[in-house]
Amino acid sequence: MNEAKVTAESLRSGKTGADENFPVASVLIAAPLRPVILAFYDFVRSGDDVADNPDLAPARKHALLDQMEDSLIGRSEAEPLGVKLRAMLAKHELTDQHARDLLDAFRLDVDKNRYANWDELIDYCRLSAMPVGRFLLDVHGESDKLWAASDDVCAALQINNHLQDCAKDFKSLDRVYLPQDALEAAGARVEDLGEAKSSPELLACLQGLAWKNRALLDRGAGLTGAIADFRLGLEIAVIVRHAYSIVDMLTLRDPLSEKVKLSKPEMIMGASAAAGLEALSRVIGRAR
Known part of the structure; x- marks a missing residue:
């Protein structure tokens, strides 16, 4: 795979909301709110998968997590999931801080064991x-x-x-x-x-x-x-x-x-x- 085109999304582990111990945007949540919750989940799930990928070097993990944040805050368009979440958050007038905090957790996972x-x-x-x-x-x-x-x-x-x-x-x-x-x-x-x-x-x-x-x-x-x-x-x-x-x-x-x-x-x-x-x-x- 061309490293320049690798995205966090392309490295997803395959784990979805159905694999969690808790419901993710279930039918109990109002339908108009489910898309932004799912966009948040997909973004976060991808970041978690990057941090947990046993085949990536720490420097590459950090680069991908930085790429995710850049796409989230509008500094790049490299990560489709970041671009999507950015648009969803703007639509609902929500902060990106919670997603950025989670990226910091994944960075910590790379460096601390x-x-x-x-x-x-x-x-x-x-x-x-x-x-x-x-x-x-x-x-x-x-x-x-x-x-x-x-x-x-x-x-x-x-x-x-x-x-x-x-x-x-x-x-x-x-x-x-x-x-x-x-x-x-x-x-x-x-x-x-x-x-x-x-x-x-x-x-x-x-x-x-x-x-x-x-x-x-x-x-x-x-x-x-x-x-x-x-x-x-x-x-x-x-x-x-x-x-x-x-x-x-x-x-x-x-x-x-x-x-x-x-x-x-x-x-x-x-x-x-x-x-x-x-x-x-x-x-x-x-x-x-």
Whole structure:
């Protein structure tokens, strides 16, 4: 492939919204808003794939991420997904800052592969996860007073992913998001992530982090009822429900040797229950 013509889009891994632990612009979202959310997702997904591509040198990854940002802010037209998102954001009068923050997270992924402690991991989530929730709130015209709760939910979603994929991240990218001090406190080693099954020490570390992450999710769970937009409230209820299901699996299972992922039927049933309960709660609330 001619390097001069390579784009982030051309290097997509094939992962789509259907592969995520949460719905992406589902039918619960108002139809006029879905295109800008999908444009944002496609742009971000492509940037993530660049950072995680095992065949690209770090310098090439940085060049592609810079190319994406240049297209997003109007400095070039090299990345079709950046040009598309730029137009969508302008149409909806939305900032490009959330997408740019995520590009900074991907740059960090290129250069950093260990995290010293929980606070350092949360700082990473400020770039890698929190902007997604803030963007979704902005799209719906929600108050930025909801950002704090949204930040907690989004960080919890991200850390769920880190715990689920801890072995794969280590084996394919030598990247470990598990806080180093948590591993040391449990008597676990980074190298344990390369085994087919967690050692007792590693399992204790992983499940301890899952419990800590559940507390983070608890802190942000009030976001659902605070959202003014009815349809977005249902969507967030579904996202939070799925997050709790995953974190509860992680407190009980070994992600190195056991399935820690919701099946399609489980996602559908969970979504129906969460959306139904949230809709009922809102109807009752209005009746009062």
